[in-house]
Amino acid sequence: MAPALSMDSNSWDVISFAVDKGHGVKGLADLGLHTLPKQYIQPPEEQIINSTIVTDDSIPVIDLSNWNDPNVAEQICNAAEKWGFFQIVNHGIPIEVLENVKEATRRFFALPAEEKNKHSKDSSPSNNVRYGTSFTPKAEKALEWKDFLSLFYVSDDEAAALWPSACRNETLDFMKKSQFVIRKLLEALMKGLNVKEIDETKESLLMGSKRININYYPKCPEPELTQVLYSDYVKHFFRKAHDGKETVDFAKI
Template identity: 25%
Template sequence: MEMDSTAAANYASNWFNVQNVPKSYVFPEEVRPGELPPVCHTLPVIDITKSVQADTVQHIMKASREFGFFQVINHGVPAEILLDTAKVLRDFFEMPEKESSDSGGKRNWVYGGSTSFTRNGFDLWRENLKHPCYPLKDCMEHWPEKPTGYREVVSTYVTEVNKLGNTILQLISRGLGLEVGYFDGISGVEILSANNYPPCPDPSLTLGVLKHHDPSLITILYQGNVPGLQVLKDGVWISVGAIPNAFVVNIGNQLEIISNGIVRSALHRAVTNSSEARLSIAAFINPSPNFIVEPAQALVTELSPAQYKPTLYKEFVNGTNAFGPHTKAMQRA
């Protein structure tokens, strides 16, 4: 999965190749990452094919309470699908003119270069491709036509990640004590977001993605062999290791609300590194737009009253605080 040094250099040069970090990318001291911590291997790694499912559920619930994040291995998504998807996305980012990937028909995808992501006057060190995935058959007809095979490769990836997402939600549902099939029919991969983070001359000064919470049920992230994800744990940023062919799963705001606070959505961000280009592929598994997000009735008792007021999912994600802490983005009950 790793690129050799020549390929990485060519990959980065198509977007950004400088000796120093330009001023517009240098974040204020209180925001910039500073000296990056070493990669941490304490984030739970869960084999979801283990025969004793009760143990798997227990491990997932423990990780979801303590970290809001975990990694899954032996997840059933074939390695060749991961490799093919990463390649076609790299090919997209390498194209000199991204707009040439659209034939002029109805387009549902959005590409943003580095200066498209300005936050408080500062640019993020990344470029991004994002498009909807639900319903898949309809959406894929308006995805990029180039590079060749993009639609076929990425739709296969989305289908496989959908299956994985359903499996993870079933295990979490069991761990919460909800009825079998609680999430059936109300969730799926709604958005795919791919990021390219070229090597950075000084990773301590800038960020690829600012700290945020995800407004999803869960997010399933593929980051290949190059780490860059950081999670806030007990007030300290920890760098998540990149395990070949693994997925990182994080709890989103919606699932924390449905769980009535049992599992938690954690702050996270993306940093850069000075030697390697990094590709990440995030699949956001969301409720349907008209789904009423509220604590599951089975989890609301006299001793554990509802912590959040009901809201339509589409109203929540359209709010200005959708990526902020749920306690601010939603009114407490």
């Protein structure tokens, strides 16, 4: 049973509630807490301060509407080398596919805790499906303010058998429709390394494993004290979103 709304967020077993029982940070947010539980307060050196915020206009945003433009490949390689990540626009994945994933994400995380917890590290029948909150909650000095579902793709049959029905079809559809974009990005990166043609026997290795994570970032009572992701830019992005005290349901990167 969840603790009463009036209870001090530091006076009850947050780990048991959020991690062991599967309520996650969504469950904490639904309680209407006014202060952040101490388990989520980051050390001072990890907290977000204005002096470390990266400005939005410095983040690479790459328009993929014309793959034949040599500037596109150059931008991809430069962003990968200097930043390690970038945002893509006009990528060709239908907007309805993205909207369906967003809705499926909301639907999964709205499930009762006992349903979501069937896919936790301790309960999931496969390591390829894992629901959790934070990444290694029993080992971290401070927990991250997020819930996640990680889905590793092996085959359609395994996905049909093991992936949660609340989001299975939508995440599979997104994964398959994004393969074209991933391959084009790979081609651009390989050309940047002077590899003119991808060896078909090594293509699957270069493409990497097929995994999709859907994340849930509910509103946080004291966002400046906690952490969502480790990247400084991503921390800044979600800090701005939390400033408005709205639930963040889809990252832009």
